[in-house]
Amino acid sequence: MLDRPLTDKRILCFVGDIYEDLELWYPKLRLEEAGAHVTVAGPEAGVTYAGKHGYPCVSDACINDMEAEDFQGLICPGGFMPDKLRRDPKVKSLVQDFVQQNKMVAAICHGGWIPISANVYRGIRVTGSPGIKDDLVNAGAIWEDTAVVVDGTFVSSRKPDDLPDFCRAMVELLQS
Secondary structure (H helix, E strand, O other), X not given: OOOOOOOOOEEEEEOOOOEOHHHHHHHHHHHHHOOOEEEEEEOOOOOXXXXXXXXXEEOOEEHHHOOHHHOOEEEEOOEOHHXXXXXXXXXXXXXXXXXXXXOEEEEXXXXXXXXXXXXOOOOOEEOOOHHHHHHHHHOOOEEOOOXXXXXXXXEEEOOHHHHHHHHHHHHHHHHO
16 A cells, blocks of 8 residues: 555646656656645646646646645746746745745755745755756855755755655655
């Protein structure tokens, strides 16, 4: 019998064009395997978004219809997607609401751009793609070059190779 410690957890995951395929699908499937319900929300509901490597993802919901109180955590995958989504006021307010409600905010690679633009990383220990290290530091984050960093309810990782550590950290945090 598969251990399913997250059966009572609901997780929101952002999607948009040119998301990093592995950074969306690996966490989504890993958290579902642990029993969580993952809702993938994009700028529009029911739309197929193409990943950076061509893998499609159909959004379950529209970001504008999402509310942090309906979830226990948020995942911000990388790719080029975060650079566009971080400009959306609803995306930024959702991230801020997750933080204010003391819920998990997880970002990998360039996904860190979203919490940066939501202005929630000041004084938080994080990692991310080396390509956004300066952005993280300039946002007031405390940079660490390691596979995964957990600081309170924040989880961050650098790249697809870090996904096993990233997912393990999310599952552990959501169980606590």
